[in-house]
Amino acid sequence: MREKLLCPSMMCADFGCLQKEVEVLDRAGADIFHIDIMDGRFVPNFGMGLQDVACIRTLTEKPLDAHLMIDAPGNYVGLFSGLGADIITIHPEADLHPARTLDKIRNLGKKAGIAINPGTAVETVKELLPLADYFLAMTVNPGFAGQKYLEFTNRKLETLAKLKAEYGFRLMVDGAISPQKIQELFRLGVDGFVLGTSALFGKGEDYQTILSRLKQL
Numbered sequence: 307m308r309e310k311l312l313c314p315s316m317m318c319a320d321f322g323c324l325q326k327e328v329e330v331l332d333r334a335g336a337d338i339f340h341i342d343i344m345d346g347r348f349v350p351n352f353g354m355g356l357q358d359v360a361c362i363r364t365l366t367e368k369p370l371d372a373h374l375m376i377d378a379p380g381n382y383v384g385l386f387s388g389l390g391a392d393i394i395t396i397h398p399e400a401d402l403h404p405a406r407t408l409d410k411i412r413n414l415g416k417k418a419g420i421a422i423n424p425g426t427a428v429e430t431v432k433e434l435l436p437l438a439d440y441f442l443a444m445t446v447n448p449g450f451a452g453q454k455y456l457e458f459t460n461r462k463l464e465t466l467a468k469l470k471a472e473y474g475f476r477l478m479v480d481g482a483i484s485p486q487k488i489q490e491l492f493r494l495g496v497d498g499f500v501l502g503t504s505a506l507f508g509k510g511e512d513y514q515t516i517l518s519r520l521k522q523l
């Protein structure tokens with residue numbers, strides 16, 4: 307059975323008790339902790355900070371994925387590697403030399419991720435696919451939680467699901483991922499799901515119950 311990766315988007319967590327959130331999510335079966343980093347330029351928002359990465363690193367052994375929604379990410383992969391990120395995901399749209407940056411991530415002993423915005427064609431990053439361990443397809447315009455799923459991205463997901471076999475990356479989606487979308491997209495071939503307000507946080511149910519149910523979908 308193909309593994310389904312559940313990745314809590316920690317920018318949606320309760321920052322009044324971040325330690326407890328991480329520990330409970332870890333025990334509840336979270337697979338990867340998704341940490342959104344934003345610079346106010348590549349996306350018109352600010353996400354989590356360096357201290358958050360360092361703090362979460364001390365609270366769990368599970369992989370941390372630093373989703374760099376920032377300009378010139380190549381300048382900062384060493385920083386996030388040092389903070390303990392296991393996967394470093396960059397937007398080639400924001401990097402003059404994405405192949406060099408992805409190589410740099412791997413040379414640091416980390417997993418390399420490519421993320422593309424809803425309006426970016428897979429064709430534009432085809433040459434990078436051999437350099438990626440993860441491919442994060444944005445299903446909302448990046449930067450904000452609580453948005454609507456962009457249905458036009460489905461065609462891109464079908465293309466990526468086919469390319470997966472050839473290149474061996476794990477296919478992930480990020481943005482307005484509801485339980486219904488998990489069921490639909492897992493069948494399509496998506497491996498990992500960034501979970502925010504649409505499926506996990508603020509649901510009035512404990513994380514164990516929710517994650518166990520999502521795993522079964």
Ligand code: DX5
Nearest residue numbers: 315449451452482502503504
């Ligand atoms: C979008 C963010 C995610 C996610 C949040 O840029 O990377 O944190 O959308 O989850 P939702 O969309 O379900 O609130």
Ligand code: ZN
Nearest residue numbers: 342373480500
């Ligand atoms: Zn993200």
